[in-house]
Amino acid sequence: MPDPGLGIREFSSVSHIDESPSRHRSPPATRASETNSKHSYSVLTAFCTEENIPQCVAYVNQEAAALGLCGVCVEARGAGPSLGAASALNLLYELLQLQRRGQRTLHDLETQQLKNNSDLEHLQHNNSRLKDQLEHTRRENSGLHEGERQLQLKIRTLQRYLKSEKEEVQKLQSIIASRATQYNHDAKRKERESAKLKERLNQLLVDKRDKRLAIEVANCVGRADGKRSLWKTSKMEARHEGEMYKALLSDYEGRHQVLLQENAELKKLLQLMKKDMVSMLSPRKTTRAHMPAEDSLEQAGSEPDDELCEGSRDPLEQMCEQAREQLANSIRLQWRRLKSHMQRLDSQVSLAASREQEEVISRREHEEAITHMKMELQQCTEFIQTQQQLLQQQLSLPCDEETAALLNDGYLLEEKERLKEEWSLFHEQKKNFEMERKNFTEAAIRLGHERKAFEEDRALWLKTQFLNMAPFVGHRRHATSESHIHSAVSGAKVPSSPALSCTSASHTGLSTPTSDPMTLPSTAELYRTLQLIPDSRCGATMTKSQLRDSCTDCSIFSVVRDGNSAS
């Protein structure tokens, strides 16, 4: 029995457009036989067999109903169920009709499609053409705009030109008018003069009496400079020419000198300026290492040296063009550098000013301090001046000369008296001193003598002692001890004689005691020897008064009066 799926295949191959949703309900059909031709009967027979006629009928009816066609009825006839021929044929006819209709619509649609395609093509073609046209017209438009703008500009310039021309014309017209009036005026004047001339001529022609011109002078006057007038000769002419040229030449020479001077001064000024500029710029070379234009400065450093050498050359040489130009160029260069330098400085200053305000303040403070000090100074000077004035006033208070003299005398008197007193004291003390010195010397002499005597006694006593102690000592020892004793005595003598000389020395000099130990022992030693100063050598005693006097003698230069003087 052919599979009903085959019939379904046939359907699908006959009308591939018409897709029925009921195909899903149909049993799964293989697509293997799609490649078979559409009108193969074998497929038809495959769909329906003897066995599945009612199913097929049912299915067909279903499909027909779906399509709106009448269905097929099954008639049970003789040998099994069979299809009603009329309904089947109807169905077939309807299907054929349907098919034809479909074909027709397809044909129509195809033609329609072709028409549409051609229409579309036509429209597209038109579109592109119109676009091109639009582009073209746009370009034309912009070109025309451009042309119009230029023409407008031209119009404006022409208008301006026209206005200026009109103005010039007006000006020229006014000038012409003024010139015309001037010419007319002059012409009228000349005409009047010529008329007068004609009149005069007429008058002269009529008037026969011709008044001759003449000069009446009482007597000829001498020339202003007193010299005689000279004849007019060619020599005179030459001389006049010469004088004229001389005058001209002297004027030119004078001007030339002035110009030379000016030139020299200006050159000097330029040289000075150049030197100043070079000196100003060159020290910067070493300090400003971080400047970007260092190279140019270094170059400048080498250049000025050459130029300075030039400057030392003979000034006559410098008068030639090249030197002048060189100088001018070098000045310009230096000036440019100076300008750039100044600009740099300015920018630096502005930077510094913006950054560090304290510097500015400190300067202000500094200035304030200076002014303060100046004021103080002024005040001090004023003070000093006033003091001086007052002092002078004080000194000059006793304006009366007599009283002043008296006062002066008074002051002096007191001083004189004092001086006198002191002198007297001094003399007293001197006398005392003298006396005491005399006493001292006498005492010293006496002491010396006594010492000598004492030493002799001692020596004798020692001798006797020794002799007593050692009876069998020879005469030799005696002699030696004697000599020893003599030497001791002479030693004792020695201090006395220096003492004598010392006193004589101390007589002459009241000044400070000498410190020569050999010849002149000091006053202190003398005192010591005389036991004025406590000493362990001698044991001489002094009187009270003598001690006091010595005290006063010690302080001989003091002004203190001692009422209890010895004298």
Add this chain to the structure above:
Amino acid sequence: MNFSEVFKQSNQLCKVSPDGKYLATCVQYRLVVRDVNTLQILQLYTCLDQVASMEWSSDSLFILCAMYKRGLVQVWSLEQPDWHCKIDEGSIGLVSSRWSPDGRHILNTTEFHLRVTVWSLCNKSVSYIKYPKACQKGMDFSADGRYMALAERRDCKDYISVFVCDDWHLLRHFETDTQDLAGVEWSPNGCVLAAWDSCLEYKMLLYSLDGRLLSTYSAYEWSLGIKSVAWSPSSQFLAIGSYDEKVRILNHITWKKLTEFEHHPTITNSKAVVFKEVEKRPVIPTEDLSIQQIAMESSLFDIQSKYEIPPLPVQVPVVKPDPDRANPKIGISAIAFSVDNRYLATKNDCMPQSVWVWDMQRLGPTAVLEQTAPVRFFAWDPRRPRLALCTGNTKLYLWSPAGCVSVKVPVEGGFQVQSLFWHCSGDSVVLLGKDQLCLCYMATDEEK
């Protein structure tokens, strides 16, 4: 400042002798010679007719009196009052008469400028110079008196002749490239001669003494040109005043324009001081006005005036000239340098009440004097930079770098100062009225 008494004069004929000792005035047909200090009459001469022009000779010994109507010139001697000299030009007439620089020749220009007759007082000889030109300034003597330049016109062409004044020998004769030569002027150093064209063409020609053309200067074309010319005393500058209200200064080295001074009606330059004369009229009580009072109190009508300094900017009053008239009242009509070369005084005709003073060192305006009436005349002191000017009223105005002062001339019945000139010593000013003259002795310095 002392004022002398008033004396009569006619025709504004009043001249001080070149040595400064005498003052000669003409009263109708009389010539009066006075001593300048005492104003005593020293000599009195009588001429044959009313004197039209009077001039001292350069050595102050002779005075020339010209009577144009009669064609006569009479010369008087100061030393010998009996000496007389009369020159009769005859039927040819007389238009102008002047001394030569040596004081022994008289140059008479005949009527219609037919010729210049040179009369010699030393030997009674006569010379003629033909074809002199009738123009603004056709004849000029150099400052040292050695040369004379004369403008001539022959066959519709302009020439300049240079004569040696010693013997009237023609030194140079050359043609000038001018349309209508208007004037010649020697520079003070006597080496350059300036010649300028008439106002229809702006052209200034500079000739050297030997006749070579040194330079030509023309500021512009077509408009009216040069109106006035002045040399600076040092010969360094040549000032040209023109109708375009500008003064152009040429320098003597290149003869090119150094600068131009513009007389702008609005003054904004802070360096220029504007002195404006302000009048103060006294209030006249109308009730108790009687003839007696008027007669007694002449000061009733005294108009006090003083100078004020208005703040800048100042508008200078401008008078528009009539465009249809010839020689319009516009342009610089008067230029004068001060004797020290430092200042230049100018007057613009369309600002008739103002006098401008320019500083030549700064090349800018230093003062503008605005008067209440048109300025009639101004003159510099021959010794110092002091300017005296008058406006036709009873006052004398003085300007100096220290300031400006106005002085009323204390003359009974008013004294309208029409003109003035300085004495050669700079100590006094001679004021000329209509028919009166008065001397003003400068004793003190001005204050502001």
